[in-house]
Amino acid sequence: MNRHGWSRTTVYAVGAMALLATATGCSGGGDSGAASAALVAPGGTTAPAGSAAPQQGAATPPPSASPAPAEGDAAAWAKWHLTPLPPAPPAPADKPVKLQRTGQVPVFSEVRTADKVVFVTIDDGAEKDPKFVEMLTDLKVPVSMFLTRDIVKDDYGYFKRLQALGNHVHNHTVDHAQLSKVTPEKQKSEVCDAQAALTQQYGTPPLLFRPPYGDGANTPALNTAVQQCGPRAIVLWRESMQIHDMQYQAADKKLRPGDIVLAHFRGPKDLKGETMTQMFGELLARIQEQGFAVARLEDYIAAPAG
Ligand SMILES: [Zn+2]
Numbered sequence: 001m002n003r004h005g006w007s008r009t010t011v012y013a014v015g016a017m018a019l020l021a022t023a024t025g026c027s028g029g030g031d032s033g034a035a036s037a038a039l040v041a042p043g044g045t046t047a048p049a050g051s052a053a054p055q056q057g058a059a060t061p062p063p064s065a066s067p068a069p070a071e072g073d074a075a076a077w078a079k080w081h082l083t084p085l086p087p088a089p090p091a092p093a094d095k096p097v098k099l100q101r102t103g104q105v106p107v108f109s110e111v112r113t114a115d116k117v118v119f120v121t122i123d124d125g126a127e128k129d130p131k132f133v134e135m136l137t138d139l140k141v142p143v144s145m146f147l148t149r150d151i152v153k154d155d156y157g158y159f160k161r162l163q164a165l166g167n168h169v170h171n172h173t174v175d176h177a178q179l180s181k182v183t184p185e186k187q188k189s190e191v192c193d194a195q196a197a198l199t200q201q202y203g204t205p206p207l208l209f210r211p212p213y214g215d216g217a218n219t220p221a222l223n224t225a226v227q228q229c230g231p232r233a234i235v236l237w238r239e240s241m242q243i244h245d246m247q248y249q250a251a252d253k254k255l256r257p258g259d260i261v262l263a264h265f266r267g268p269k270d271l272k273g274e275t276m277t278q279m280f281g282e283l284l285a286r287i288q289e290q291g292f293a294v295a296r297l298e299d300y301i302a303a304p305a306g
């Protein structure tokens with residue numbers, strides 16, 4: 001037993017990185033990846049509903065009723081003009097991150113693992129594109145959602161459809177406040193009020209918290225607020241998806257096993273005309289090019305024992 005197992009992650013070692021990441025986290029959809037546009041898969045766009053669907057029967061059902069292809073089905077990836085990712089390995093029995101029920105919460109931006117996997121997290125919740133539900137239904141790529149209450153409250157149901165695919169909902173504040181700029185009391189309400197709303201809507205208390213922009217992640221005030229409100233870890237990121245490419249914190253601009261990747265629920269208004277599914281397809285292409293699978297972050301985290 002290692003009751004401090006979570007300390008084997010990058011706990012508290014991310015301060016400088018978080019500052020670096022502040023420039024991109026949850027801010028505008030700046031495109032740092034223009035040079036990579038040539039790497040886009042042929043077409044590089046989402047398939048029109050039905051027209052490029054794999055052979056699934058004579059009828060052409062509406063998109064929401066399309067039977068999901070089998071896992072690893074190359075036709076499902078072809079439908080989205082993508083090369084299949086390698087399958088993720090089985091979830092580790094001994095979780096590299098072990099969360100405690102009480103006390104200070106760890107802050108991490110990667111998970112220690114030798115598996116050639118990365119973890120995809122998607123923030124805020126502004127764009128609610130039904131095609132993205134179809135895409136995840138087809139591809140079965142796991143994602144973790146960090147939702148901001150006031151950005152999702154007009155359509156909580158959209159994210160229930162993604163939750164129904166096995167994806168977890170986590171806490172990303174009430175209204176996307178920059179937490180280091182507000183009082184400890186306000187920090188607490190930002191975390192606790194979002195925790196209450198997300199718990200009520202999604203049926204389970206969010207286990208993880210992410211501060212907007214990564215701001216304040218390593219401050220005692222925010223750690224205290226998170227402890228008081230229920231999440232048991234603060235999760236940052238190593239890469240931030242823009243429109244065509246990721247911004248990397250690593251100088252060599254390469255993914256590493258266990259990296260946590262940040263993306264956003266964004267649509268054409270924030271993506272220079274690209275859609276959520278186009279952006280996500282490009283994210284998957286960047287991961288595929290580097291030979292990584294996408295694993296489910298929660299499969300690498302042991303929640304506190306009851
Ligand atoms: Zn955000």
